[in-house]
Amino acid sequence: MPARPKPMTDRYSAWRVLKESFSGNSGWKPAWRKPEPKASYDVIIVGGGGHGLATAHYLASVHGITNVAVVEKGPIGLGNGGRNTTIVRSNYGLPSNTRFYEHSLKLWEGLEQDLNYNVMMSQRGVLNLFHSDSQRDAAARRGNSMRLQGVDAELLDRDGVRAYAPFIELDNPMFPIFGGLMQRRGGTARHDAVIWGFARAADQRGVDIIEHCEVTGIRREGGRVTGVETTRGFIGAKKVGVAVAGNTSRLATMAGLSLPVESHLLQAFVSEAIKPMIGGVVTFGAGHFYISQSDKGGLVFGGDLDGYNSYSQRGNLPVVEHLLGAAVSMIPALSRLRVLRQWAGIMDMTMDSSPFICKTPIDGLYFNGGWCYGGFKATPGSGWCFAHTIARDEPHAFNADLTIDRFRDGRLIDERGAGPNPWAQ
């Protein structure tokens, strides 16, 4: 067996950057190894996105379980980990969601120190605009719910919105802006860096990250999981955790399970780079549109689902038109910008728009999915709770309500109350 590096032997620091700059940057090593799969592991995580890699990191760092493999069908981070719009927040109204997402936000706040990796966490605020008295009431109620649970929230009036985001058209004749609900601790992080940081931290504790290894079956004996069939052969495991976002239904089918999930498309866009314009994240309350600005200067924005089942990772034009219309209604100055890139990811939409991190009827098999379009901000919290659930074989209080059984028991976490129609969530 090849020697495994000890945790954090290869620390990144300003001193390292300086030292390497004098030695031709020849001392940098790859951030993670490319190991061959072993015959078996204590835990296999299916899916090398943010959630899977975070799970492996917390299994190793919190629970001391290091005989872990993360198997990924392609290179890591090319699914939704690399396709999201990088927003981090915890501005939910229902306690089950608030508890979980606030824990995740607290992990974000210390993530760079924990991982020894710059994920460019930037808490510049998330502002949800409202356009009517009733929307203001709903925002105030959500803000109060957040504050009762110890989460920061602030109701801004028109002047507050103008001061935070002077580029917004406040007097749109159809959708005048009445104010907004602000979470100042929200913001953005660099999505690829989050993937790389978790991968590096997990690898340094001995986790094997096995890329180009697609799971084709989940082997079970007597109601207990024994490993996974992959394109690189069978790999045994005492426990298997699945974190595959849009492909959750396919993995469930391999284990003989059916889920309350549909796969849908969500698009995202980046404009050409401009000088600093938008401080934090702003969402339009009258259409489907939200926007922020990356550190490179490109405006990053997105909107609603394409609205039909799809695994294609390709967005469609009617949503582009709707979204750009909403964009120009909210910020007329955007009409002179050009869209540089556009792409889509596959969302695992549940029937109540909330996720699940839970055990399954099969011993040793755990599911993490149903992230709808909110998976990125959940990345550390999801990994932390999934690692706890796998290591202890029981959920933590933070994810105890995030089960699949809640649909059967009528304990839905329906933040939006849109009914069992994933395309309407």
Add this chain to the structure above:
Amino acid sequence: MHLIPCPYCGERPQDEFHYRGDATVKRPAPDAGEQAFYDYVYTRANPRGWHDEWWHHYAGCRQWIKVRRNTLTHVVAASAGPADALPEATP
């Protein structure tokens, strides 16, 4: 842009339609039991491939129609009226 062959109006652009979900789920009999109703309301096959689904031609004939569409390639293979069956299988 999907072009959806409405059995009443011919091929029409996708934005004349609303998507209305999986057309293979059937409302169970009133006495079918809790599990059958749970599956009817919540459980979906969510296939990666051919999918029979409802589309509502709200900006056209206002009929609900059945469409067989591939969720990976977005190819539309067949459509039928609400009471009609789609072809048995699609290669």
